[in-house]
Amino acid sequence: MHWITPDLYAAFEAEGTNAHRLFTGPHVWVERLGADVLISYKTEAARAAAIDGLHAWEEQTGFRSRRVFARFLPRQNPERVAPVLLSGDASLAFHGEITERGVRFGIDFGAGYSAGFFLDQRANRAFVQARAPKRLLNTFAYTCSFSVVAALAGAQTVSVDLSKKSLDRGRANFLLNGLSLEGHRFFADDVMDVFPRLERRGERFNAIILDPPTFSRGNRGRLWRVEEHLEELLAAALSVADAGASILISTNCTRLDRRALERAGRFALKTARRGGDFHQEPPLPDFPPGEGAQTLWLDVR
Ligand SMILES: C[S@@+](CC[C@H](N)C(=O)[O-])C[C@H]1O[C@@H](n2cnc3c(N)ncnc32)[C@H](O)[C@@H]1O
Incomplete structure (x- = not known):
């Protein structure tokens, strides 16, 4: 239950991967998807703590998230909803792309519960x-x-x-x-x-x-x-x-x-x-x- 280390972040950068977990906690996890960050949470308290943690992690690593999205993790699949924008430029497109070992994949925060890449x-x-x-x-x-x-x-x-x-x-x-x-x-x-x-x-x-x-x-x-x-x-x-x-x-x-x-x-x-x-x-x-x-x-x- 910790934020990934600056060394691991640097290793991902070096191999051409900009989509990875940043943090995993008891009721929340945080992912980097290219320039953006997605917080998946079960409780409001966990979401708030993740936002504080993200700011501290960004200070350590120099990474600056362009936008932060959050999605609630419901118990039942039919209650799943698309992520909402918490911070960053609301006029930017919801779709974009990420890379994994240099391979490119499209993502779309407006497409529903999942942005398109596991x-x-x-x-x-x-x-x-x-x-x-x-x-x-x-x-x-x-x-x-x-x-x-x-x-x-x-x-x-x-x-x-x-x-x-x-x-x-x-x-x-x-x-x-x-x-x-x-x-x-x-x-x-x-x-x-x-x-x-x-x-x-x-x-x-x-x-x-x-x-x-x-x-x-x-x-x-x-x-x-x-x-x-x-x-x-x-x-x-x-x-x-x-x-x-x-x-x-x-x-x-x-x-x-x-x-x-x-x-x-x-x-x-x-x-x-x-x-x-x-x-x-x-x-x-x-x-x-x-x-x-x-x-x-x-x-x-
Ligand atoms: C967990 S996702 C698969 C993720 C994918 N392997 C990846 O790594 O990106 C499940 C997918 O199964 C599809 N699906 C569900 N039931 C299906 C069925 N009976 N036949 C074909 N596709 C199905 C859904 O539309 C969904 O896209």
């Missing part, structure tokens, strides 16, 4: 880029950050998300990085309907991203609950996984820990009569243990 997948994005898969399947793709880093490493990509708007932002992220859209497909569809089609067509992938929400409604009102459907999702992923494929299993559901993800992975492997190993990427230096998504890689043999 910081806690940084190490997994770096893994994908270093692994340089030939073919990546990015399910629950949102703004396609995994597809962009894979494409930069030479992959052909398939991105699937129910939200056409999010996929449009994904395409914009490709263009921001000078990537052509040739060799990249974007399906605005339910992941569980897309898997059987890919399998039937004989499409196979070397890397597959599974980062589903805890709860959602898909095509024809179909209910998605990660606790109930994770094994089914893993089985579907294995049906299109090439030998040697890496599958990311990721969740924000607090009832599923790393061991539960591994159990689901082992069950799916056994059912599909495939072998595999599990690994995790190193923890992020700006996230305290237990913060952010639970993630695990299944390396299929």
Whole structure:
């Protein structure tokens, strides 16, 4: 529970990353998103303390936030609202961009609860880029950050998300990085309907991203609950996984820990009569243990 050190801030700057956590507390966290700062809070007192802390941290590091946004963290998803501007120039556009290891991504504080980029997948994005898969399947793709880093490493990509708007932002992220859209497909569809089609067509992938929400409604009102459907999702992923494929299993559901993800992975492997190993990427230096998504890689043999 502390602000990141000036050394860590300098290390992020040096590697071309300007999107990272600044502070994590009991009822609040603070993120830097390019020139702006976003405070996510559960109580007014925690928000006020974070603002004081931010001023002190800025004195230490020389960073000066252009604007400070804040968003309330409700208990229930339907109560989620977009961030509000607390300080800074109100005439500036709500959209902008951030960089992660030099890769550019669009953000938009006016787009709703999430600005368009999840910081806690940084190490997994770096893994994908270093692994340089030939073919990546990015399910629950949102703004396609995994597809962009894979494409930069030479992959052909398939991105699937129910939200056409999010996929449009994904395409914009490709263009921001000078990537052509040739060799990249974007399906605005339910992941569980897309898997059987890919399998039937004989499409196979070397890397597959599974980062589903805890709860959602898909095509024809179909209910998605990660606790109930994770094994089914893993089985579907294995049906299109090439030998040697890496599958990311990721969740924000607090009832599923790393061991539960591994159990689901082992069950799916056994059912599909495939072998595999599990690994995790190193923890992020700006996230305290237990913060952010639970993630695990299944390396299929
Ligand atoms: C947690 S976000 C994924 C974040 C993304 N992996 C990233 O790192 O930026 C979940 C996404 O899943 C999408 N989604 C939810 N249910 C879906 C379904 N059944 N089929 C396809 N997409 C779905 C939502 O529209 C949302 O964009």
